[in-house]
Amino acid sequence: MTDILRPHAEQAYADELAALAGADDRERPAGWRLSPWAVVDYLMGTELADGTVITPKYVGSRRLMEIAVATLATDRALLLLGVPGTAKSWVSEHLAAAISGDSTLLVQGTAGTAEEAIRYGWNYARLLAEGPTEQAMVASPIMTGMREGRLARVEELTRIPSDVQDALITVLSEKTLPVPELGTEVQAVQGFNVIATANDRDRGVNELSSALRRRFNTVVLPLPSDAESEVGIVARRVTDLGRTLDLPQTDASEEIARVVTVFRELRGGLTEDGRTSLKVPSGGLSTAEAISVITNGLALAAHFGDGRLGPADVAGGIVGAVIKDPVADAVAWSEYLETVVRDRQGWKDFYWACREVG
Structure with a gap:
């Protein structure tokens, strides 16, 4: 770990997450590593009964973090919105680390993000040799999160072309990802959800459709108040x-x-x-x-x-x-x-x- 330039949150704060899990006696939603209360404590910082100090990851309103965490405990996806530098990606990563123990199921939104990044792709060598098979399919982070009951993250959602964004609609509304080439589908297991981030300075780049926006609960992260x-x-x-x-x-x-x-x-x-x-x-x-x-x-x-x-x-x-x-x-x-x-x-x-x- 000492040679890694930028450890993932679940690596850098493994001791804190383990201490919280050991002390957490509240009810945990299916597939969650911590209870919603403990997740917010991890984000905001606290001191456990045994003296373990949980360092704050987010400095701001605790209520905002409670709303974000509560959203992820429902069937609604979470959209973190704000100007650049308001810790949207930072909060997204730590939410995934605390809830799923894994923050690496990430789709990085750009103008060149293809639908395969949201749905699935193919290993073309195997596709040509075998035809469409389960083994030839390459799962996206979204598909992996659905199969394994983990949080998937989509960074800079409004940077993704609108037609690619809309690939999320069925995933978020039906919790299902059809695979017509195989005549099958992937159904999300408990614990799956999506956290997306968007920069409100990107308005007019690739606006979210009303159908997609309805699938998200939006939490606006402000700049520090003082x-x-x-x-x-x-x-x-x-x-x-x-x-x-x-x-x-x-x-x-x-x-x-x-x-x-x-x-x-x-x-x-x-x-x-x-x-x-x-x-x-x-x-x-x-x-x-x-x-x-x-x-x-x-x-x-x-x-x-x-x-x-x-x-x-x-x-x-x-x-x-x-x-x-x-x-x-x-x-x-x-x-x-x-x-x-x-x-x-x-x-x-x-x-x-x-x-x-x-």
Whole structure:
């Protein structure tokens, strides 16, 4: 495990999942590894009676997670919707790990995702040699989840072409996947369900049909409600990534707070004191991007600096995150630097570092 760059959730948090399972005395739906209550405790964090600490995976409303978990205990699929960087994929992975013990039944949605990724495909060498047989068929993650009673995940559902999306309708409504080539079907066993994620900035790309949308319960994951919560999320994830990447464990709190402040002000179009209106850049400036900026800064400090994270280490990452459109975003960033950053107390080094890389 120490050589794996990015372990699956069920690998990275195996001890926590085992401790929760051992202490969980509530009723578990058929096919579930944990009770719904324990799944939410796993996501939100808690301390067990024996002193085992379950670290929080999601920082936000517990009620939202309860709604999501309750949905998966019914015959309705779950759609996690939100702007980029609101932990949709992260929550989806941890839900699958806690409920099924396996988060790997994944369909990654893209413009090129084919219907075979939702239904099934064929081993064409065997298909030509034997004709359509059970052995020649290649099961999709959805089909595998149906057969084994596990959760399947569909990432970026609205990136998938509309005709391919609609292959999910029969699966979600009838819990059946027909295989006409074999004159048979796969019926879902208890424990199967689907978690999909969608980016609400992709509206108009491949809208969900009304028939498909009705098969989902939608939970909207918001951006962190306050700066303190967002700083906590960034700090926790940066610490985890730093250990995995062998980056220096240095005090990054000042720069994390700075990056979060910049991102929140620019995406909100207003300084934190409410006195100055700002142009909003075209990018999302999400919590996930803040994590990336700090992690990149730590790498710069480790390999090209003294190991301590400073303004110069995060400036380049911030400029790259803000300026997605080289014209409009450059104007918004320049105005923010000159009207807000230049005269802000304690930010002079950051101002000049941004000017240097910008």
